[in-house]
Amino acid sequence: MTKKHDELGAALTFAAQRSATDAVMLHGAMADKLGLHVTDLRCLTMLRANGPATAGELAQSTGLTTGAITRMIDRLLKGGFVRREHDSKDRRRVIVTAVPERIDEIAPHYEVLAREFGKIAQDYSDEQLELLLEIFNRLHETSVHVTTLLRESD
Numbered sequence: 001m002t003k004k005h006d007e008l009g010a011a012l013t014f015a016a017q018r019s020a021t022d023a024v025m026l027h028g029a030m031a032d033k034l035g036l037h038v039t040d041l042r043c044l045t046m047l048r049a050n051g052p053a054t055a056g057e058l059a060q061s062t063g064l065t066t067g068a069i070t071r072m073i074d075r076l077l078k079g080g081f082v083r084r085e086h087d088s089k090d091r092r093r094v095i096v097t098a099v100p101e102r103i104d105e106i107a108p109h110y111e112v113l114a115r116e117f118g119k120i121a122q123d124y125s126d127e128q129l130e131l132l133l134e135i136f137n138r139l140h141e142t143s144v145h146v147t148t149l150l151r152e153s154d
Contacts, residue, residue, distance in 0.1 A: 052098075053096055
């Protein structure tokens with residue numbers, strides 16, 4: 001590895017950390033605008049991306065306690081964002097499902113972000129965008145891995 005490579009790697013690490021902080025701030029502002037907690041918004045994003053889940057699965061994926069997850073689900077139920085359903089195969093299991101119509105109400109708030117990202121994307125070739133997508137996917141995998149390592153070390 002060259003000195004320049006090391007410097008670029010360090011700059012990329014800092015940029016990724018800054019981007020993560022920016023995302024936390026953005027989602028905090030978005031949650032405030034929607035009258036939700038940041039964890040509520042994060043849970044809705046997970047349900048939208050991954051589909052229905054049990055409270056235990058949500059607790060595991062968010063790192064929240066089961067008590068905090070229960071309170072969060074209660075808030076989302078009250079707001080009409082999710083519904084609880086018993087698992088048809090195991091009535092003891094309760095599945096939490098996002099309500100599509102309520103999720104659709106959130107989408108317009110992200111349109112500004114999508115539009116601004118689209119402006120940036122116009123400056124890059126298809127090949128460059130493919131590389132950026134690969135990097136973001138790998139950063140996601142790394143974040144999930146490091147999060148697991150941090151939680152396991154407790």
